[in-house]
Amino acid sequence: MGLLDLLARWPVIRQLRARDLDGLGLTVATERSEQLRPRTRDADAVKRSVCPYCAVGCGQLVYTKDGRITDIEGDPESPISRGRLCPKGAASFQLVTGSHREKQVLYRRPGGTRWETIPLEQAMEMVAQRVKKTRDETWEARDINGHEVRRTLGIAHLGGATLDNEENYLIKKLYTSLGIVQVENQARI
Template sequence: MTERRRPRRSLTRKSAGALADWSVPRQLRGAPDKTKAAESAMSRGLRPRLEQADKVGTSICPYCAVGCAQLIYAKDGKPIHVEGDPRSPINQGTLCPKGAATFGLMLSPQRLDHCLHRAPGAGEWRRVTLDWAMDRIAHLAKRTRDEGYVARLPDGTRLNHTLSIGSLGGATLDNEENYLIKKLFSGGLGMVFLENQARV
């Protein structure tokens, strides 16, 4: 019988302890120090989440072309928190849900930090170097462009264009990057189909 009663006594003690630590009864009794009246054992042990940061850097949100400024808090060279920069006239310290997820994007174990290649007809991806991937992309882009390149019409009208390759830009590209893309792809490679994800 006594063994069965022990858990009840322990539960009663825990309940009494939780009630004694609960701030509402102290506030209702009219404790003289309102700050102390609202404290609990748990809140007294809480520390500011950014207290551990030994460095704060600035960045721009990578998700769209708005360009919201961010503060990156780091400890020992690793990010521990990301928030909006209140000094920015664009976002004034706020971030949309995508921007607020930047921290998860940076540290997600599922984020790829290397290049993968799957050969035509292959079922498996293989890891390749960035140099190899860039050379491969340049080679295929040049080959595809050359295969469909039209320098002149039969009547001699100069065209210098290709319909066999196109570009779909992302919303994270700013005006300057889009300007250079237009000059390179349209003027340099003769691409006709240029579009941007921000308009689609």
């Protein structure tokens, strides 16, 4: 292969010869790029969803094949984001499929130095018991002036910006029914 043959294979030379100055035509294609296919091509289902990162609520399309997520992209029909995602939203595929994601409940006993794996049911039961115990130990039927208050100040809640109105409504209902009055949300919009 001579120098001219080698130069003729160079993409810039191919672009100039074909007058493809923007580099958008076939002159920039390689064997590898011609074999590339979209990850969404083989999806057997597409579901609409909302990005979990902030309260903006950007629309997402979640592509699945055989019940497994294959790609997540912005939803062009979303009136909020019109198909666009911020860097965090664009990386949400990694959030749900990444190998770094914990897929089991880890628990470290008081004074312990190592994490142990426990079943989800056991973890949920532990949380429920601790909420009940704290509520019982800090329950106030009446305040110092004798007014009926039926509350606990031993538990508080600070919600994050990823919670939507419906989730906040349900959380507030749950905590109010438990007598928890210190309920706040760190909303961004």
